[in-house]
Amino acid sequence: MxxxxxxxxxxxxxxxxxxxxxxxxxxxxxxxxxxxxxxxxxxxxxxxxxxxxxxxxxxxxxxxxxxxxxxxxxxxxxxxxxxxxxxxxxxxxxxxxxxxxxxxxxxxxxxxxxxxxxxxxxxxxxxxxxxxxxxxxxxxxxxxxxxxxxxLTAWNALYGLESRALKPGQTVLTQGTGGVSIFALQFAKAAGARVIATTSSEKKAEILKKLGADHVINYKEDQNWGETAAKITGTGVDHVVEVGGPKTMAQSIKAAAIDGVISIIGFIGGTEKDQPTFLDCLSNICTVRGLLVxxxxxxxxxxxxxxxxxxxxxxxxxxxxxxxxxxxxxxxxxxxxxxxxxxxxxx
CATH class of the missing domain: 3.90.180.10 (Medium-chain alcohol dehydrogenases, catalytic domain)
Structure with missing residues (x-):
């Protein structure tokens, strides 16, 4: 019954x-x-x-x-x-x-x-x-x-643009230790990609490393973490999983490689801050996409x-x-x- x-x-x-x-x-x-x-x-x-x-x-x-x-x-x-x-x-x-x-x-x-x-x-x-x-x-x-x-949001961020889908050897930048970011790290490592993760504490950094992150940047200690991520790769990051919103977007653009993809999926950092403009996408030659799961x-x-x-x-x-x-x-x-x-x- x-x-x-x-x-x-x-x-x-x-x-x-x-x-x-x-x-x-x-x-x-x-x-x-x-x-x-x-x-x-x-x-x-x-x-x-x-x-x-x-x-x-x-x-x-x-x-x-x-x-x-x-x-x-x-x-x-x-x-x-x-x-x-x-x-x-x-x-x-x-x-x-x-x-x-x-x-x-x-x-x-x-x-x-x-x-x-x-x-x-x-x-x-x-x-x-x-x-x-x-x-x-x-x-x-x-x-x-x-x-x-x-x-599914993380999967779409990495594979949703079929012509720019994540490939082995590419680099992914994740932000924080929320659900989407952790899934993106796991999917990227399973695909043979390199992962740069950001976080706010040494304790979380150690966990991210255990999950496979190749580099971890403390964004509270390094305000220019996007530029740092780009320097680590030498050419910039291929995929940025952007969850922070206006407070992190400017650094995400600085992190992106030429023709890199920034997938905007959230705004957990709030909405009160000056946002980059479309011209920033042009000057950095990157693709910025919003996605819903x-x-x-x-x-x-x-x-x-x-x-x-x-x-x-x-x-x-x-x-x-x-x-x-x-x-x-x-x-x-x-x-x-x-x-x-x-x-x-x-x-």
Whole structure:
């Protein structure tokens, strides 16, 4: 018997984390002909989740949304026209549920999980079969729950421009120790690339080195870390994974090689600082692209690479229960985490 109710969180307003409301008896949506009912065992948080209840998310949103884009679980029930999955299959959610392949468009950008479509911070969720991917066999549920946003964003940053996709021997610059940056480091090393990472402490620097970083720059001690990265390579960095926003963009441009690619995927450093202009891209002869996660086709390629190279996401040692979601949000907001912060949802 499929469950009729589920424990779930919703975002009711934009007053901050107090806008998060917990319902222990929410109705489980009906399973349509092409839908899949998933028992969600684990979810993970992203910076996006933190700014949604603060009213700072710049993409489409729905009122009273169930938050969370990232989740891994087990198929409980399938609609009569579902062909991709069967009960018992282990699955991971796709961030933009309608983004199957190619570029985003005006329709598919409106399908963000946890933004426009109810997300993963609930025990049971119903999803279109097109918005799920088979879970990598080498991962557990907590690890797999980190793939939907941060991992796929990192993969898109390195491989999304097919003509400029990462090649062995090239150099990648990552910023900090958040989820996207750690995944970019792992993917780059698996591909035979050289990685220069930035961080704010010696403790984090040692962890980055253990994960394979070839060089680590403390950006608090070296304000011109972008120029330093360029000097380390001699010719500049081939791929910059830009997560900081206006506070780091100028150094990212200085780090880039001629025809290097800077992928802008976030603004965790805030938005209050003078930004480089388009002329800076011209004078440095680099490509700057903004991206919003990636497609199902890219995620399937990424999951295949994770299995083939036996890669394991870096998960923070602290795991929160679903009922303690507000505490998890605050823990991550205070930057107490390393790597991905996970939530145990259903047992």
């Amino acid at each position: 499929a469950p009729s109710t589920t424990k779930q969180w919703t975002v009711d307003g934009n007053t901050g984390f107090d806008a998060l409301n917990f319902n222990e008896n929410a109705p489980v949506p009906e399973v349509g002909d092409k839908d899949v009912l998933v028992k969600i065992h684990a979810a993970s948080l992203n910076y996006r989740d933190l700014i949604i209840p603060k009213g700072k998310y710049p993409f489409p949103m729905k009122d009273n949304i169930v938050p969370g884009s990232d989740g891994a679980g087990t198929v409980e029930k399938v609609g009569k026209q579902v062909t991709r999955f069967k009960p018992g299959d282990k699955v991971v959610t796709l961030f933009n549920q309608g983004h199957i392949a190619g570029s985003l468009n005006a329709q598919t950008i409106q399908t963000g999980l946890g933004g426009v479509i109810d997300g993963t911070l609930r025990e049971y969720g119903v999803f279109d079969e097109a918005g799920l991917i088979t879970m990598p066999q080498n991962l557990n549920f907590l690890e797999a729950s980190t793939l939907s946003c941060a991992a 990636g497609s199902r086709l890219q995620m399937e390629d990424m999951c295949a690479a994770i299995e083939a190279n036996n890669l394991h996401p870096v998960v923070d040692e602290k795991v929160f229960e679903l009922k303690d979601l507000k505490e998890a949000y605050q823990y991550m907001w205070d930057q107490k985490h390393f790597g991905k912060l996970t939530i145990k949802v259903a047992s």
